[in-house]
Amino acid sequence: MNDINDLIKLIASIERLTFYSKENISGQSNQKAYVKFRTQLFFVDNYTGEDVYPYVLRRDPNGFSHGGNVWQMINSFREFIITGNCGELRDSKEIWAYSYNEGCMKIRNKGKEIGFVESNVYPYSFDE
Template identity: 35%
Template sequence: MKLIPKTKEERLQVINKIIREIASRGRKFFYNEDKNRYAEMVIEKSKVYFIDDYTGERVYAYNTVQNEHRGFSHGGTMWGLVNDFREFIVKGEYTNHNNGYGGLYCPHWGYPEEDMQAIIYVAKDLGYLEN
């Protein structure tokens, strides 16, 4: 069983690998073909941000009334997933589906089942999901 990486930087790398896996499959969430750009998570001054693949904007990856995820081009399901990712980076705990919609197990992405299973396999292998 793969353990959760110890440092925020290691967990950030795990999440960015999962984002790339999601972007390479199915409907290619987190990848913008026109701009040939992938989304990614970054840490700046101890805060976690999501760099949106479509807008290119740095999005504060926290649920706040003031924020309202300005600059985020994906829907609520992906916003919940991004917040799961942020929590994992910050807390170093299993956080899948803490922010709604089932996380990586969500059946509503419109991805083929084999793609979802491949994403889940990668996430388990990297220590994001429990085996």
């Protein structure tokens, strides 16, 4: 769980600042998303501040302020934390509009370092 939180912090700190809110709806400043255990694993949304249960079949989870691709990634984080099975960082260049070297590859390298993804090779790279 700590490794996934480190990955979330990285994503919150570069380029588009996904998982970061300068101010959330409660008026708190500099909020970053994270995962935590209560009685189950929860994703704490950076904008709403709410605990969101990351379960893939749920279409519009209460308290979740991101879109469908991020929802899929949060579910992949949950699966990795619970089972240790590798996850996916799909579409993290085009969908999130991160640059190749300064964004996408930093995220992919961190994902590989913690064992979240098997390879840091970006499937849509033009630099092969």
